[in-house]
Amino acid sequence: MSAPTPSAAAAAARPADKDAALWREALRAGLPTLFGIAAWGMVTGVAMVKSGLSVAQALGMTVLVFAGSAQLAALPLIAGGAPVWVVFATALVVNLRFVIFSVLLAPHFAHLPWKKRFLLGYVAGDITVALFLRRFPDQGAQHGKLSYLQGLLVPNWLSWQAGSIAGVLLGAAVPASWGLGFAGSLAILCIMVPLVINRAALCGVLVAAATSVVFFNMPYKLGLLLAVALGMGSAMLVEETLEKRRARHE
Numbered sequence: 314m315s316a317p318t319p320s321a322a323a324a325a326a327r328p329a330d331k332d333a334a335l336w337r338e339a340l341r342a343g344l345p346t347l348f349g350i351a352a353w354g355m356v357t358g359v360a361m362v363k364s365g366l367s368v369a370q371a372l373g374m375t376v377l378v379f380a381g382s383a384q385l386a387a388l389p390l391i392a393g394g395a396p397v398w399v400v401f402a403t404a405l406v407v408n409l410r411f412v413i414f415s416v417l418l419a420p421h422f423a424h425l426p427w428k429k430r431f432l433l434g435y436v437a438g439d440i441t442v443a444l445f446l447r448r449f450p451d452q453g454a455q456h457g458k459l460s461y462l463q464g465l466l467v468p469n470w471l472s473w474q475a476g477s478i479a480g481v482l483l484g485a486a487v488p489a490s491w492g493l494g495f496a497g498s499l500a501i502l503c504i505m506v507p508l509v510i511n512r513a514a515l516c517g518v519l520v521a522a523a524t525s526v527v528f529f530n531m532p533y534k535l536g537l538l539l540a541v542a543l544g545m546g547s548a549m550l551v552e553e554t555l556e557k558r559r560a561r562h563e
Contacts, residue, residue: 330425332457339464342448346440350469351476357381358480364388368481375477379435379470382537383407410541414442420452422459433462438473441465513555517548 354375361371361384378384383404390400415434422430445462449455521544528536 329456330459332460335457336460336464339444339448339461340468342444343441343465343468346444347468347472350438350440350472351479353381354473354476354478355480355483357384358477358482359484360385360388360480362481362484364392366391368484371481372478375474375481378404379473380404380408381473406535406538409538410439411437413541413545414439417446418442418462421449422462424454425459433466436466436470438466438469441469511552513548513552516551517544520544520547 358371358375361374362368366374366388374384386407387400387404390403411434414437418433418437419430422433425433441462444465448461449458521540524543525536525540528539530536531539
């Protein structure tokens with residue numbers, strides 16, 4: 314009888330990815346964000362129809378693209394008849410922050426097949442990644458990680474799609490005076506504030522906020538990408554500095 318291969322032995326020793334209790338825990342953690350996500354989805358859905366897309370085109374875009382900021386950035390270009398490559402390049406630049414998110418998630422799920430990782434990347438969102446990393450800051454193998462991530466991603470995706478589809482179908486019937494975009498911003502802000510759990514996170518938020526304001530007028534929302542990069546870099550630098558200081562005093 315042949316001995317098990319190293320990869321098979323490692324897979325057997327790895328904690329189980331699935332845990333129904335952690336899925337429910339993730340659902341509870343992400344539940345307060347769903348209103349804001351749905352509101353943003355509705356704003357995007359209305360914007361797609363008002364930009365001249367047909368209902369079928371808008372529905373196809375919201376399902377296939379699933380990226381509100383990229384969709385909103387692309388709509389004026391589509392309406393203005395910009396070349397397809399310009400539309401794609403703009404959407405790519407606006408969503409470059411997801412490269413950073415993918416780098417943060419990759420060590421947690423490197424053992425999964427690439428098709429499953431591809432699907433997780435498609436449904437990942439800003440807040441869901443932040444909530445997952447708050448719950449599992451350690452990159453090591455832990456029980457139920459996949460279930461927890463799915464418990465964040467699936468309701469988030471469904472909320473966005475429900476809001477976006479509602480916005481597409483309602484179209485011009487939703488007046489701007491409803492302020493759905495502002496309501497969504499407030500809801501998301503209320504969720505993000507509790508994530509600032511230490512001085513490093515606070516520094517990152519302040520740097521990102523200041524950067525996004527200073528570089529607000531950069532084309533293709535590059536200021537957003539710069540804010541994400543500088544915010545994360547400053548938070549990591551502060552965290553490393555504080556850890557070295559604590560190590561010297563121990």
